[in-house]
Amino acid sequence: MMVLYSGSTCLFSHRCRFVLYEKGMDFEINDIDLLDKPKEITSMNPYGEVPVLVERELTLYESNIINEFIDERFPPPQLMPTDPALRAKARLLLFNFEREIFLHVDNLENGSEEIQQSTRALVKDKLTQLTPIIAKSKFMLGDEFSMIDAALAPLLWRLDYYQILLPDSAAPLMKYAERVFSRPAFSEGLTSHEKVMRR
Numbered sequence: 726m727m728v729l730y731s732g733s734t735c736l737f738s739h740r741c742r743f744v745l746y747e748k749g750m751d752f753e754i755n756d757i758d759l760l761d762k763p764k765e766i767t768s769m770n771p772y773g774e775v776p777v778l779v780e781r782e783l784t785l786y787e788s789n790i791i792n793e794f795i796d797e798r799f800p801p802p803q804l805m806p807t808d809p810a811l812r813a814k815a816r817l818l819l820f821n822f823e824r825e826i827f828l829h830v831d832n833l834e835n836g837s838e839e840i841q842q843s844t845r846a847l848v849k850d851k852l853t854q855l856t857p858i859i860a861k862s863k864f865m866l867g868d869e870f871s872m873i874d875a876a877l878a879p880l881l882w883r884l885d886y887y888q889i890l891l892p893d894s895a896a897p898l899m900k901y902a903e904r905v906f907s908r909p910a911f912s913e914g915l916t917s918h919e920k921v922m923r924r
């Protein structure tokens with residue numbers, strides 16, 4: 726059976742748990758204590774990070790790469806667009822999110838107080854800028870739930886936890902977040918540590 730090595734508070738592992746439940750696949754979770762990381766993680770991922778997915782001979786890391794594999798490997802619903810141009814655009818959006826937002830997540834958790842504060846302001850601005858996109862449709866790519874929503878939701882879930890308060894103008898984004906959180910797969914993918922991150 727497929728095994729996901731996952732951190733119980735790790736935003737990136739959360740993405741993969743969400744997608745695995747969306748696809749309704751059978752899998753096993755191996756909960757990794759990041760403060761006492763087993764050596765096997767570094768032998769599976771040269772960057773020493775979770776999530777890691779193992780399926781038979783295949784070992785993958787990087788949450789978005791794992792999620793694309795799960796999406797392609799298992800039956801519909803497809804979470805990436807099928808049209809090549811739209812698919813490429815979706816990948817570009819994922820790349821932009823990583824570069825502009827998710828690269829900074831570590832600073833929210835491990836940065837000095839000063840760094841945490843400036844990162845909160847940066848993430849707040851970047852997320853607020855997404856409001857016009859979501860004001861027009863149900864999900865990030867239109868009316869269907871997609872990989873983009875799965876990539877973003879774990880951060881939106883952690884806003885209280887990271888002490889990020891979005892302005893009133895971002896109300897459509899928070900309404901969208903509630904829509905994503907109400908999906909059964911989202912609740913199924915939450916660990917007990919994550920359940921209490923949001924008030």
Ligand SMILES: N[C@@H](CCC(=O)N[C@@H](CS)C(=O)NCC(=O)O)C(=O)O
Binds near residue numbers: 732737759776788789
């Ligand atoms: N870009 C990676 C980021 C993964 C990541 O940063 N994982 C963190 C936990 S959330 C980690 O394993 N850090 C190594 C450590 O804490 O030793 C992804 O998308 O999978």
